[in-house]
Amino acid sequence: MEKKLNANQIKLIAIVAMTIDHLTWVFFPGTQAVWYVFALHIIGRLTAPIMWFFIAEGCHYTRNIGKYIGRLFLFAVISHFAYDFAFGIPFLPLSTGAFNQTSVMCSLAWAAVLICICHQDQIPQWVKILSIIAICLISFPSDWSSIAVMCPFFLYVHRGKFKIQAMDIVLWSFIYAAVYFLFLDKLYGALQMFTFLTIPILAQYNGERGNWKGMKWFFYVYYPAHLVIIGIIRIALHGNISIIF
Numbered sequence: 001m002e003k004k005l006n007a008n009q010i011k012l013i014a015i016v017a018m019t020i021d022h023l024t025w026v027f028f029p030g031t032q033a034v035w036y037v038f039a040l041h042i043i044g045r046l047t048a049p050i051m052w053f054f055i056a057e058g059c060h061y062t063r064n065i066g067k068y069i070g071r072l073f074l075f076a077v078i079s080h081f082a083y084d085f086a087f088g089i090p091f092l093p094l095s096t097g098a099f100n101q102t103s104v105m106c107s108l109a110w111a112a113v114l115i116c117i118c119h120q121d122q123i124p125q126w127v128k129i130l131s132i133i134a135i136c137l138i139s140f141p142s143d144w145s146s147i148a149v150m151c152p153f154f155l156y157v158h159r160g161k162f163k164i165q166a167m168d169i170v171l172w173s174f175i176y177a178a179v180y181f182l183f184l185d186k187l188y189g190a191l192q193m194f195t196f197l198t199i200p201i202l203a204q205y206n207g208e209r210g211n212w213k214g215m216k217w218f219f220y221v222y223y224p225a226h227l228v229i230i231g232i233i234r235i236a237l238h239g240n241i242s243i244i245f
Helices: 007-027 035-044 047-061 065-087 104-118 125-139 147-157 162-183 186-202 215-238
Strands: none
Touching: 007 035, 007 047, 007 065, 007 186, 007 215, 035 186, 047 065, 047 104, 047 147, 047 162, 047 186, 065 104, 065 215, 104 125, 104 147, 125 147, 147 162, 162 186
């Protein structure tokens, strides 16, 4: 069967789903057990696995992994302030706990670092293992936590084997969902398993970038910019309070 979606089209799906999800948080703060709010958040579950997938693709296709990682970290720093402003989180990490202290971009940047380290033959195995542990600890306070490090890493390892990649998405989403379900919020934990809805979309990826070369830069601008707008709406509707746990 012919695969019909290029990278630009799939990334656009992620952008729309992310925007819907974040607008839902600001208009319906917290995790609300209302069917239409839950349905809107389900749409938002499409975004994270697409991000994970294209970090793996980016590490494969980039001509300069160092510049790629540097760009991701610059993006992560800018997005930290935009993300915390959007949801009413103090800019100082860990000041309100160990979860959701910064954006998923922090984890994605560290995922690229881990991919780079673990595919250097000259680096000893014990250094690679310590790197995995250290990077998971560093990225733990981010949105999607260290799951957003490990899943892109395995998607890269299993590149070209989509059935295994699909299992990677389900497995790591399940781990994240289980932690939230057992220890934090059962409804939010159950919500995370809907990331599996991304699999049929990624299955249609044809390996092509698409004609518009500006999508990469559009996302780098759009992500923090839309979060700033979310933050302005948050303050206008609710005052300077947190709208996410």
